[in-house]
Amino acid sequence: MYPLPIDKWRPVSRRFYKFSLPVALGIWLLPMIAVLVTSIRSTEELTEGNYWGWPKHFALLANYREALTASPMLHYFWNSVLITVPSVIGAIALAAMAGFALATYKFRGNALLFGIFVAGNFVPVQVLMIPVRQLTLGLGLYNTVEALILFHIAFQTGFCTLFLRNFIKQLPFELVEAARIEGAGEWTVFFRIVLPLVRPALAALGILVFTFVWNDYFWALCLTQGDDAAPITVGVAALRGQWTTAWNLVSAGSLLAALPSVAMFFAMQKHFIAGLTFGATKG
Known part of the structure; x- marks a missing residue:
């Protein structure tokens, strides 16, 4: 038995699928986004404890050059x-x-x-x-x-x-x-x-x-x-x-x-x- 195509699902199921897909994708990408944002933070911000907020100062070139x-x-x-x-x-x-x-x-x-x-x-x-x-x-x-x-x-x-x-x-x-x-x-x-x-x-x-x-x-x-x-x-x-x-x-x-x-x-x-x-x- 093959899965039913999405276009033949009930409207409620299709809407739930379309809503849950980007949510699941965001959760899956969250660790990568956190690493990416951390890689452009300055050392001073990390010292102050700003781990999850939006970076105040971008140190993209400095961090990657030092790495x-x-x-x-x-x-x-x-x-x-x-x-x-x-x-x-x-x-x-x-x-x-x-x-x-x-x-x-x-x-x-x-x-x-x-x-x-x-x-x-x-x-x-x-x-x-x-x-x-x-x-x-x-x-x-x-x-x-x-x-x-x-x-x-x-x-x-x-x-x-x-x-x-x-x-x-x-x-x-x-x-x-x-x-x-x-x-x-x-x-x-x-x-x-x-x-x-x-x-x-x-x-x-x-x-x-x-x-x-x-x-x-x-x-x-x-x-x-x-x-x-x-x-x-x-x-x-x-x-x-x-x-x-x-x-x-x-x-x-x-x-x-x-x-x-x-x-x-x-x-x-x-x-x-x-x-x-x-x-x-x-x-």
Whole structure:
């Protein structure tokens, strides 16, 4: 049974829906608005206790400039780029190949291997904290960008494989069979047939994995020490002082740290509406 379209609702229900939607949106955006307003407050206002009132003096440029210069924020930002980009590419590349194999090949242990990928998504990350840290220490990778890259690739590949395997499983298998009959190799089938068809899934995964890795704080705190390999999430936490905290600078740094994820979403959102069989009927 499908939901009833909104235009067929009763008038009272439609009015209530139209009224509640902006209210719910305002409540959802309230924390972000509070952070945004705090980021443009002056330090004097925060000292006086003006946390929720409208700012009397706007310190937009001063706060954001100090947030960038009070700590090595640009260094943290570059570390996040070095960690996130290889992690996204590596996790999606491995998951695409694994998902293709699990979806198209019939071999002994296929279901068991897929079950392992599924089960791995239910392991709490906190359980892995000590063994992963000891592993990086044993391999000499502790406090390095490479350690975070390898961990994020390993941890995100399971979820991406689960997602892509189910997505590829829904593709018309006749396309793969037709390509094989025409003499196409497996790599040709993978790159020329499957990948164009799963473009919407790749775009969605790209945004999700980018957001997960970029916003990671737990593993950045566990596997790094100091400023050498710390990403921007740790850099924002470094804006907190030992005795007092300039919340306007923390808010400004938090918004600067969130900008790449927002930009990534708007850059990739057009792929969400791409047709599933876009490449199958072209020409």
